[in-house]
Amino acid sequence: MLRNEVSKKLGIDIETIRFYEKENLISKPERLENGYRSYSKENLVELKFIQHCRSLGVSIEEVRTLKDIQNLSTDCSQANLIIEKNLDLIEQKIEDLKNLRVQLKSLSESCFKTGAAKDCGIVKSLAQAAQGEDCVCHS
Amino acid sequence: MLRNEVSKKLGIDIETIRFYEKENLISKPERLENGYRSYSKENLVELKFIQHCRSLGVSIEEVRTLKDIQNLSTDCSQANLIIEKNLDLIEQKIEDLKNLRVQLKSLSESCFKTGAAKDCGIVKSLAQAAQGEDCVCHS
């Protein structure tokens, strides 16, 4: 399979596939006589593995580790650690974003939409915060 | 005020302050005879403004726009747009992360912790997904 086909079939950008190859995340595809890459079924599996991991927010380095775990067939504690770590990270991010949402909402509601920037609660509040005063969002 | 003092007072990394200066987000601080930067009160206000905006997830480019809005005193619709846009973005991110959390949780629970990687539900599931089969996380 040529790059373009693979890209369309898996929904991974052509350049991204090349990037994964450069990063040694997949085994080097065979080359045709003209030098074009020919992706094997194994290459596709490797790419799907990365795609799936990335869709779970697993970093490239962690993907590398997970691959090693699979290949070396050692114990799975490290795999578990990676998943747990990402889970914790996500919990934290959700909390942070929820806080942010509250803050942005109060900012958004402070806009009186009168038109003039000097009367806008958003602009005012941001300026106040910079002066060290209380603001609607971080009260 | 010297860089280090400012950094400690505001809790912004020294290099980050320099970065903001390079990006023209603050007015250039005066220089002492020896070439050292001397940060004015106005500089501090500018830095706090950026810090506050960044803490709300507002991008550097958007900070630039917000500064312009303040200075030009035009209408505030653009400020409102920026806040709304970020609010939408955050709503979306929270949704995405919640989905991710569910997926990672099922992966995490599939680890039987028997020790061997080949028996680990995480490793198995990730491998299965790569083969195109169903996985615990994206069922």
Added chain:
DNA sequence: CTTTGACCCTGTATCTACTACAGAGCTTAG
């Protein structure tokens, strides 16, 4: 007076995970 340590300066490289060229060659259809 010299040395030490803590600052400051500039410029550049690094990080993550891609994305986007430029400039060239190959292949296929008209």
Added chain:
DNA sequence: CTAAGCTCTGTAGTAGATACAGGGTCAAAG
């Protein structure tokens, strides 16, 4: 024959910092 549309390689750019290297300055201690 030519043009479109693919492929190749190498390199640069993105956001928002962060981390040096290699030098200068300053204040206090010995």
